[in-house]
Amino acid sequence: MVEPEVDTGAVLVLPSAGPDPIPFAEALAAVVGYARARRPLRFRSPGVPDGRWVRVPAYGWARFDAAPASTGPDADVLLGEGLHGRLDRDGWTDVHDALARxxxxxxxxxxxxxxxxxxxxxxxxxxVLDEPGTVGSLLREVASAAGAHPGHVLAALHHHHPALVPHLTRTTRRALLPHLEEGDSGVEAVVRRELAANERGFAALESAAARATGDAAPTRLRLHDVLLWLATTLRWSHAVHAGRGPDAPG
Structure with missing residues (x-):
């Protein structure tokens, strides 16, 4: 298959992430930074009672995007934890039950x-004019039935169906809501519009991100999620800086 050519002057127009077009090179740097950025963590153990500093992944790439496919319901919950943190016993049960539901x-x-x-x-x-039974209406029902930890549930579902089920959090969902148009079945319609409007740019970003990181090849659906989350949680500059740093691949 011929890989899409990368136009160094290309931009991604994602109104949900902000009013300004995103230069392709900056979007790629943000994804690479999401994959490779590290943060300091103070670690203590019986062997090192005074503790020492270690550098751990800043974001969920290694625990989610580069994680192998799930092997069952318990592994599905672990995938959700890879992005959204550990669950207590009740939370684990809630996510487990929601995935079955x-x-x-x-x-x-x-x-x-x-x-x-x-x-x-x-x-x-x-x-909504074509409901019931549409993909949009079914995804809306999934979100409504996702229980108390929808991020964990949608993370696991996206890992299973990376080209169809969007991974959305409360933060990214709020960013998408103002861009709903009359008749939209849900915020998934906004994601679809932005991906369709930037088809060539995201096709090139898929290929470039896979080459630059080397350990995962997220679909454009996940890349949209990463870019939107970085922009709306004020982590964009950190990720871009990490993606352009001396330790960045490519």
């Missing part, structure tokens, strides 16, 4: 999509 809805969405990625689906699949 939404499984039929996800199955119906996958069957309806018929192998097509979210960004190639017709707009009607995300319009």
């Amino acid at each position: 939404v499984r039929p809805l996800v199955h119906d969405a996958v069957r309806r999509a018929a192998g097509r990625p979210l960004w190639t689906l017709p707009s009607g699949e995300f319009s």
Whole structure:
């Protein structure tokens, strides 16, 4: 397969992430920084009672994007924890039960999509006018049934269906809400529009990010999520700086 050419002057236009176009090189640096940035952590153990400083991954790439495919329900919960932190006993049960509860809805969405990625689906699949049974309506039902820890649930589902089920958090969902248009079935419609409007840019970003990081190849659906999360949580500058630093790959 011929890889998309990268236009160094290209930009991504993502209104949900802010009013200004994002230069392609900056978007790539942000993704690489998300994958490679480290932060200091004070570590203590019986062998080192006074503690010592270690550098650990700043973001969830190694624990989620580069993690192998799940092997069962318990591993699904672990994937969610890789992005959103450890759960207590009640939280673990809640996520475990929610994943079982939404499984039929996800199955119906996958069957309806018929192998097509979210960004190639017709707009009607995300319009209330074409409901019921659309992909958009099914994804909305999944989000509604995701329980008390929707981020964990959607993280696991995205890992299983990386081209169809968006990973959304409360933060990124709030950023998408102002961009809903009349008739949209949910915020997934906004994600689809932005991916479709930037088709060539995200195709190139998929290839460039996979080459630059070397240990994972997230779909453009996940890359959109990463860019939006970095922008809306004020971590953009840190990730870009890390992605352009001397230790960055490529």
